[in-house]
Amino acid sequence: MTRRIVIVGAGIVGSSLARELAGRDGCQVTVLDRSPAGRLYGSTGHAPGYVGVLGEAPVLTGLARATVRSYREITDEHDLTGGAGFEETGCLEVATTPAAYETLARRAAAAEEEGLAARLVGPAEAAALAPRLVDPETAVAGLYFPGDGTARAGLLTAAQRRRAEARGARFADGAEAAGLEIRAGRVHGVWLADGTLLPADDTVLASGIWGPLLAARAGVELPLTPVSHPYVYGGPHQARHPRGPFVRWPEHHAYARDHGDRDGIGTYDHVPLPVAAAELGVQAEEPWPGEPFDGAVAAALALLPPGHRFTPAVRLNGVFSVTPDNLPLLGPFDGLPGLWSATAVWVTHAAGAAAALAEAMDGGDAGAGFAALAPDRFAGEPAGELRRRALRHYRDIYAAG
Ligand SMILES: Cc1cc2nc3c(=O)[nH]c(=O)nc-3n(C[C@H](O)[C@H](O)[C@H](O)COP(=O)(O)OP(=O)(O)OC[C@H]3O[C@@H](n4cnc5c(N)ncnc54)[C@H](O)[C@@H]3O)c2cc1C
Known part of the structure; x- marks a missing residue:
């Protein structure tokens, strides 16, 4: 028997899920996205791509x-600088105070417990690992994770999509989901903006920051908060191989990436700027607000070695999701059969989350901790309080510890 699955959203999460589900017994997978072909309007199109394995929670x-x-395994995609979809550049966490060093030492112990490679290094070695990004005069120590890396999320998404299509999934570009068809307390498909009904046995919201809008039309609350985030790029320079490690300064809530042909830096060290769901455009990008981003970016740039501080050539105000416990919203909606969520998922977790959800949809074992990600786990809690909790986490996303 055919099982019709409609996935709303063809970002890295929707495309990875399509790859997982397509080709499974009887599954007929359709992925909708209102982005035109070849474009990624969602957060995936904006992510600088840090992939750090040691998370705050074992799940x-x-x-x-x-x-x-x-x-x-995705080795067939490269950009114009020769960069692959995923590069094991490593990640270096840098402490600039003794207190921050204690945090790194705790993280090193946590990594060991998880069986992840990580080693504490002195300031000279930290600067040698990432000479453009780490200032040996201010660094006290570093924690190097050789297995971490950087993603080119657009390339990975295109590769996942191609694999899904090869297994029979259909992608509809420029197709906007306007609502869900609900009969007898169950979701039976997706209404498109042009008035067409796409029947489905299972509908998955992989629609990122826009997830709550469609969910609300089905009378369901999806407790994610879209939030603005600054990332700036320096001017182009000669492409370098291999790229240096991704660098994070946890106590400063800042991070930087060597993109090969330019450097980039981002920061969480500012008052959180939520974006009301009703005010979201079709792109996960907002106008640059000036302050508080200007000050936060200037402070982040001051962490670089004096000779490598740059003047931003491109300023991005990207939008992504935060949740009340910093965990994804992944799994079925218990109160509304036929509807699933794959939202608030980072690039770092996208393929794993897709595999776990596909397993759950297939009735299999989705793995330890999956149940804790249920999208309705906050049911009954006031929306305003959930939003406040989510925003409190924003600044600590990169303040590991
Ligand atoms: C500036 C910035 C920095 C980031 N840094 C990192 C990082 O370093 N590491 C990391 O792991 N993550 C990072 N993230 C987060 C990461 O980008 C996202 O968590 C991830 O890309 C989400 O993927 P997604 O597929 O769920 O959502 P999206 O990529 O947003 O895809 C959702 C898709 O749904 C479509 N859609 C929505 N509603 C509808 C509708 N009604 N009808 C049809 N289509 C619809 C949209 O067009 C969109 O293409 C960052 C994000 C930003 C913005």
Whole structure:
């Protein structure tokens, strides 16, 4: 018997899920996205691509491990600088105070417990690993994770899509989902903006920051909060191989990436700027607000070695999701059969999350901790309080510890 599955959203999560589901017994997979062909209007199109395996919770570490395994297999995509979809550049966490060093030492112990390679290094070695990004004068120590890496999320998404299509999935570009068809307390498909009904036995919201809008039309609350985030790129320079490690300064809530042909830096060290769902455009990008981003970016740039501080050539105000416990919203909606969520998932966890959800949809074992990700786990809690909790986590996304 055919099982019709409609996935709303062809970002890295929807495309990875399509790859997992297509070709499974009887599954007929359709993926909708209102982005035109070849474009990614969602957060995936904006992510600088840090993939760090050691998560705040064991379930996240598990999803990240599975994700890295999957991304490593994608070796057929390169961009113009020769960069692959996933590069095992490593990640270097840098402490600039003794207190921050204690955090790194705790992270090193946590990595060991998880069986992840990680080693504490002195300031000179940290600067040698990432000379453009680490200032040996201010670094106290570093924690190097050789197995972490960087993703080119657009390339990975295109590769996942091609694999899904090869297994029979159909992608509809420029197709907007306007609502869900609900009969007798069950979701039976997706209404498109042009008035067409796409019947489905299972409908998956992989629609990122826009997930709550469609969910609300089905009378369901999806407790994710879209939030603005600054990332800036320097001017182009000669492409370098191999790329240096991704660098994070957890106590400063800042991070930087060597993109090969330019450097980039991002920061969480500002008052969180939520974006009301009703105010979202069709792109996961908002106008640059000036302050508080200008000040936060200037402070992040001051962490670089004096000779490598750059003037931003491109300023991005990207939008992604935060949740009240910093975990994805992944799984079935218990109160509304036929509807599933794959939202608030990072690039770091996308392929692993897709594999786990596909397993759950197939009635299999989705892995340890999956139940804790249920999208309705906050049911009954006031929306305003959930939003406040989610925003409190924003600044700590990169303040590991
Ligand atoms: C500036 C920035 C920095 C980031 N840094 C990192 C990082 O370093 N590491 C990391 O792991 N993650 C990072 N992220 C987060 C990461 O990008 C996202 O979590 C991830 O890309 C989400 O993927 P997705 O497929 O769920 O959502 P999206 O990529 O947003 O895809 C959702 C898709 O759904 C479509 N859609 C929505 N509603 C509808 C509708 N009604 N009808 C049809 N289509 C619809 C949209 O067009 C969109 O293409 C960052 C994000 C930003 C913005």
